[in-house]
Amino acid sequence: MARPIQFFLALTSPWTYLATPRVRALAAEHRVPLQFRPYDILSVFQRNGIKAVGDRPVPVQQNRLNELRRWRAHLGIELNLQPKHxxxxxxxxxxxLVSALAGPGDAPEFAWRVMRACWAEERDISDEATLSAIAADCGFDGAELLAAVQRGDADSGFAKNTEDAIAGNVFGAPTFLFDGELYWGQDRIEFLRRAVEAAA
Incomplete structure (x- = not known):
């Protein structure tokens, strides 16, 4: 079996949103398993002394918006630079997403639609009703998926992903781990592609 790409992601990250269609296509093209690993990015930021976007210096924030605008145009993808939510x-x-990955529906599509909801559709992806509706559109029982999270069923999986992220020196999203190498950022997908092709 081909070695997997571990995809450490935060569904609130615009860079993860930009990366997801391309890394899914890369994995499908080369028949490489793509393992979605949602993790607690805020605790990882805190652990590594990384500031949240709104707390970063103004020039850094301005450059982030410029880079998002450039990548939006380059990729031809719908993206609100400063979404409402x-x-x-x-x-x-x-x-x-942790619960969805263990369920009967299309978990990768759920991840994608949640990101689109934030970055293209001006929807609040911290809202339970919004997430339940998206889950239902992806073949899940949205209410049950939400209830599973509320029961704590996803806590251990989310914590394990976070522990593995820390152990693997993951510090942001998206991050891809493949064949012992770390690739951080949607702009490193070409290097990931080369590694996947070399390992084939």
């Missing part, structure tokens, strides 16, 4: 807590959506 951002920043937004990523924990509920991340845990729902």
């Amino acid at each position: 951002f920043p937004v807590n990523p924990t509920l959506s991340g845990k729902m």
